[in-house]
Amino acid sequence: MIILTALIIFPIAYAIRYSFYDYYLTRGIMRFIGLKNYADAFRDEVFRQAAWVNIRIIVVSLIAEFTLGLLLALACYSIKRGRAVIVALLTVPIMISTSATGMAFRMIMLPEYGPLNYIIGKLLGRDWVAIDWFGDRNWAIWSLVIASVWHAMPFVMLILLAGLVAINQELYEAAKIDGAGSWRLFRDISLPLLKGPLFVAFLLRLIELIKMFDLVYLLTQGGPARVTETMSFYVYYVGLRFFRVGYGVTLSLFLLVLTFALAFALMQITRRREAVA
């Protein structure tokens, strides 16, 4: 435990020290500038924009993941034959790493040779649609969303399915005898009892989406014109592409405080939930 703590504390202390310096690795200059890095970070438009990118990705992905995940979980739950096989096939994406996911979508989304544009074209009744998934300002962020939803949705589905299976069958029987339709069954029994699993899945996905880096690195590199730069990617960019280390470290600390605040909020919510339950 002590080792673990030391492993985390030491780098952070180091980070705080460097955050007071103007330090470019490539030029080897190291100049004490006090709080200027912090002042810059507060005013940094790009960082704010990166946060906005994160937020948009989080909102859209979560909505898509939970709608699809819930629908698929319900569908899996309602069938009797072949459920095990179907669930196994649906959860194939879980077994693939984020980087492999990124690679797969890099190939699938190639504008001229990738199958995605041809498939969309077919659905629209044409041969091909000209979507430049990584180069177009408006589409680039969707490439990230699609890849991340594809990767994470089965995970949400699995958790919700486990929650559905755990619900006592007698509740449904009783409600049916009382004449409840399937919508009522879902709204008044499944949904309230799924709150726990829904919350867990939400929490885990939120954590992952805030950290988002791998997919950005593999798919868009933050481009075009930085419209898909997430916070993680921006910090990486400042520190290890421009080697503007002092400032990069300051941004890291900002992200750290943000994470702390979020963890604290989640902790409070969890505790209140436990108190109610």
Place this chain on the structure above:
Amino acid sequence: MTSRYLFTRRLRAVVVYAFLCVGILVAVFPFYWIVTTSFKYSRDHFSKPPVYFPTDYTLDHYDRLFARTDVNALPFLKNSFVLSTFNMVFVVAISIPAAYALSRYRLGGDKARFAILTGRMLPPVILVLPLFLIYRNLNLNNTYLGLVLAYSIFNGPLAVWLLMAFFEDFPTEIIDASLVDGSTELQALVRIVMPLMAPSIVVVALFCFLTGWNDLIFVLTLGGRETQTLNMLMVNLLNAPSNESFGPAAATVVLGILPPFVLTLFMQRYLVSGLSLGGVKG
């Protein structure tokens, strides 16, 4: 039952199955695409429209990865295995006592739990820069040790978190009984708790292995020529300018997918219970 009722029921089943089939197609397609790409001839990679069902298959790309000299995947594969294994052993070794102490004696109470939760939420990128600077001074960049330490920072909290959930379900009477019989706490942990908890510990260990295996950001920044992993190889191949590297890139992805695939199949049963348990206990 009226025939009308039967009809709507059947219709509904058809809709449900159709929906599931679409879902499966979407879920499996990228996987299918990568695998077929790795067996397709290069000319099929760049055809319009794309070749969905290739008629000719080739092992050329795998051949290039292993047999010839231009891309030699073996060192990359070795690095991936070494790093993931060391990480797994190290993390499990330090997180078992930690989790045991935390769950049995509630050491640190809520504060410790909060720290662990935060550790789990931390974006890796926060520590990449400081670690890079520290490692530069200690000459740890581009070493196994440096990377394993970096992985364990993020794996440790996750492992402790999962293990705590498992330990808390463990009946304390058994431990108390052995203490009464004169064993020390450590003996109780090693001789009684660990063998009984072996399945859960294995699952946690596999999780650790996988995080090491799937890492990209640390090997990207803290790794170097001697510590390149499979993930780096596939990034390099895909970013290479020549079209010729497309096939080997796909083949590398397939190689990279295989171990996680096998491991996940093996532990699928525990996946949901492990993950959701870890999340619920706040």
